[in-house]
Amino acid sequence: VAGTLTLSARARASASSVIDDLFRLTRSRPDVVSFAAGAPDTSLLPVELLGDLTRAAVDRHGRVVLQYGDTQGFPPLREAVLPLLARRGLDCTVDDVHISTGGSGALNNLCMALLDEGDVVAVERPTYSPALRVFASYGARVVDVPGDADGLHPDALDACLARRPVRFLYAMPTFQNPTGRTMPAERRAAVAEVLDRHGTLLVEDDVYFDLRYRGEHLPALSALRPGRSVYLGSFSKLLAPALRTGYAVLPRPLLDGVLRLKQGIDMQTSSLTQALVAESLTGGRADRHLGVLRAVYQRKLGLLRDAVARHLPPSFTTNDPDGGMFLWLTAPAGVDLTVLLEAAVRGGVAYVPGSTFHADEAAAPRNTARLAFADVPEERIDEGARRLARVLGG
Ligand SMILES: Cc1ncc(COP(=O)(O)O)c(C=O)c1O
Numbered sequence: 001v002a003g004t005l006t007l008s009a010r011a012r013a014s015a016s017s018v019i020d021d022l023f024r025l026t027r028s029r030p031d032v033v034s035f036a037a038g039a040p041d042t043s044l045l046p047v048e049l050l051g052d053l054t055r056a057a058v059d060r061h062g063r064v065v066l067q068y069g070d071t072q073g074f075p076p077l078r079e080a081v082l083p084l085l086a087r088r089g090l091d092c093t094v095d096d097v098h099i100s101t102g103g104s105g106a107l108n109n110l111c112m113a114l115l116d117e118g119d120v121v122a123v124e125r126p127t128y129s130p131a132l133r134v135f136a137s138y139g140a141r142v143v144d145v146p147g148d149a150d151g152l153h154p155d156a157l158d159a160c161l162a163r164r165p166v167r168f169l170y171a172m173p174t175f176q177n178p179t180g181r182t183m184p185a186e187r188r189a190a191v192a193e194v195l196d197r198h199g200t201l202l203v204e205d206d207v208y209f210d211l212r213y214r215g216e217h218l219p220a221l222s223a224l225r226p227g228r229s230v231y232l233g234s235f236s237k238l239l240a241p242a243l244r245t246g247y248a249v250l251p252r253p254l255l256d257g258v259l260r261l262k263q264g265i266d267m268q269t270s271s272l273t274q275a276l277v278a279e280s281l282t283g284g285r286a287d288r289h290l291g292v293l294r295a296v297y298q299r300k301l302g303l304l305r306d307a308v309a310r311h312l313p314p315s316f317t318t319n320d321p322d323g324g325m326f327l328w329l330t331a332p333a334g335v336d337l338t339v340l341l342e343a344a345v346r347g348g349v350a351y352v353p354g355s356t357f358h359a360d361e362a363a364a365p366r367n368t369a370r371l372a373f374a375d376v377p378e379e380r381i382d383e384g385a386r387r388l389a390r391v392l393g394g
Helices: 009-013 018-027 047-066 075-087 102-114 129-137 154-163 185-198 252-265 271-282 285-311 337-346 378-392
Strands: 097-100 120-124 141-145 168-171 201-205 229-234 246-249 326-330 368-372
Touching: 009 129, 018 337, 047 271, 047 285, 075 097, 075 229, 075 271, 097 102, 097 252, 102 129, 102 201, 102 229, 102 246, 102 252, 120 129, 120 154, 129 141, 141 154, 154 185, 185 201, 271 285, 285 326, 285 378, 337 378
Parallel strands: 120 141, 120 168, 168 201, 201 229
Antiparallel strands: 097 246, 229 246, 326 368
16 A cells, blocks of 8 residues: 555655645634735635626626636636736737636646756745745756845846756746845846846746836836746736636747646636636726725735834844735844744744745745735734734844
8 A cells, every 4th residue: 555655756855835834824823913824815805796707707608607618718818818918018919818727827837838857947036935846846956046125136147047058037026925026127127138148038927916006017027028938927816816817928839838738737727717807807896906905905014014113123124015915024144033933923923934935945044034914904913013023032
C-alpha cells in the first residue's frame, strides 16, 4: 500500500505554505486579528448581486450558461473584458483574450506551456510566493532581482539577464504582492527597454490594478511591449475569489499552447461564472461595486498606517502604497519577524513574514512583514496594531 500511495517527485518537493497554514489557523481563531490573508473584505462580497446576475445571464443566454463551452473563454466575457484592457493601455481583440480559472489558473497553465526542467525564471525580490511554488513545480530555477521602493531595478535586471538565458520575467508592477509598491512610468520604460534588449518575455501579474486609491492609473508594463508580454488579470479582487474567473492576454503561439493543455486540465472555466462576470461588467454593476471597495480599502489602509505609526516604535516603518491590499512593514535589522510570528499569533495577531516571499527563503531578510488589511474589520485595525506592538516590542 505504501508504494501505491507514493507521491510524485513534484508533489513531494512542494512544502505546505505558511500562508495556507495561517489561513487555516486564523479561521479557527476568530479572536486573532489577522493581517495575513490577502483576501477581499468578506462583508463586501456581493452576494446580493448573485441572484440578479444569474437571472440576467440566464435570460440573456439561456441554458448555454450551464453547458460546456469554448476553452478560450465565453465569447461575451472576452468581449466585455476589452474595455477593461483598454483602461490598462492594452489594445486587443476578442481573439487575444483568454478566460482562465482565476489568475492562478492562467499562471499555472502558462508555466506548463513554457517551462522545461532547469529553465530559469526571473522574479522580483520579494515576490508573490504561490508563483514561486508554481515555477518550482515545473522544475524551474528562480533568480530574483533586487529593487527599491519603485520596483525592480533595471540595472540589476540587466545584469541578471546578461548572466544566463531567462525564460521570462514574472513581475507585478502595480500594487505588488507583497509590498504594495508600484513602478512609476519612467521605471516601467527602463524595465521594458532592458527586456527588449535581451529579448526576454514578460509575464505581468496585474490583479490589483483597479484598486487604486490615489493618483492616475498607469498603463500596464505589457502595453510597452505588445507581442512580447503575457498579461494576467483576475475578478477575484473586483468581485469574488469564489467565481474563480481570471483573464489573460497572450501572444497567439503561447495562447495555442495554453489552450491545448487546458483541454486536459479543466477543459474550460465555468460557463456560469463567466456569464455572471460578463453581466456585471456590461451592466455597470462591477464598476459601482469597485467604487465601494476603493472607498473602504482606502480608509482601511489609512487606519492601518496610522495605527502602526501610533503604537509601534518609530524604528518600525511602513511604506505608503497608492493602492492594493498590502502594507509592507520593516522592523529594525535585529528583529526576526519570522520567528516572532508564533508569539504574535499567541498574542492575538497574525501577519505573513516577508521572508516567505523570497526565492531563497534561507537568505532572505527576516525583519519585514506583509500586512494585508482588506479583510480586517475597520474597528479591529487599531487593536491589531496594539497587539503587534505588544509582541514586537512596542
Ligand atoms: C499577485 C497575485 N496573482 C494572482 C493571484 C491569484 O488570483 P486568483 O484568485 O485570480 O487566482 C493573487 C491572489 O492573491 C495575487 O496576489
